[in-house]
Amino acid sequence: MRKFALFISACVLALFPHLAAAQKQVDLMAGGSFLEAPVDTNDSVNFHQPQERNGLYEGFSFDVVGIKRPRLGFNVETAWRHKQADYPYNGETYRPIFTDANVLWQPRLSKKLGADLFAGVGVATTRFNISGGNSCSAVAGCTFYTTSEHFMEDLGAGLRYRVWRRFFVRPEVHYYHIQNNFQFSSDNLFRVGASVGYTFGPK
Numbered sequence: 001m002r003k004f005a006l007f008i009s010a011c012v013l014a015l016f017p018h019l020a021a022a023q024k025q026v027d028l029m030a031g032g033s034f035l036e037a038p039v040d041t042n043d044s045v046n047f048h049q050p051q052e053r054n055g056l057y058e059g060f061s062f063d064v065v066g067i068k069r070p071r072l073g074f075n076v077e078t079a080w081r082h083k084q085a086d087y088p089y090n091g092e093t094y095r096p097i098f099t100d101a102n103v104l105w106q107p108r109l110s111k112k113l114g115a116d117l118f119a120g121v122g123v124a125t126t127r128f129n130i131s132g133g134n135s136c137s138a139v140a141g142c143t144f145y146t147t148s149e150h151f152m153e154d155l156g157a158g159l160r161y162r163v164w165r166r167f168f169v170r171p172e173v174h175y176y177h178i179q180n181n182f183q184f185s186s187d188n189l190f191r192v193g194a195s196v197g198y199t200f201g202p203k
Contacts, residue, residue, distance in 0.1 A: 025065040026200040033057045033079060033193020037186045052184040056082040057191060065106050073104045075118055084129060097125040098176060100154045116158040124150045124178045152178040166199045
């Protein structure tokens with residue numbers, strides 16, 4: 001799964017000069033958000049997995065518009081929790097990372113206002129940090145973390161407003177369906193926030 005994220009990032013960097021030369025619209029964005037998950041209401045069990053919610057998430061995203069059709073394109077994004085969170089019951093901390101690639105439709109609503117609608121697939125990665133180390137060897141030393149990765153589907157929408165020249169702001173919402181997210185109480189997550197971006201090429 002980590003190879004998927006690295007592959008997508010490498011493709012973006014390799015294609016950037018060609019996309020700019022081909023007069024495609026390219027947007028770069030950075031933003032912040034927070035995570036929400038449905039509340040676990042099942043009281044028939046004594047043990048409840050923790051909810052994966054709250055916390056500040058930082059993120060970057062990249063999109064290209066004008067592939068085959070004028071307002072059709074693709075985007076790649078990643079977001080991670082700024083600070084590690086406490087995982088109850090065992091003294092561990094964890095940091096979720098969400099990386100996905102999407103098909104993007106970007107209709108214009110007015111001269112300065114537009115929408116971003118996207119859907120795709122990606123990887124939900126959670127790094128668990130273990131204070132005492134989970135394995136040690138004379139050669140490699142001790143390992144103080146373990147990583148869990150799950151395939152996910154995602155949907156998202158944003159409303160972008162051009163505030164000055166090529167700079168814009170975009171309030172946004174992301175929905176993730178994470179396959180077999182057994183470390184937490186729900187497979188369904190919502191990430192809500194906003195990004196600031198800059199447009200290269202045609203606006």
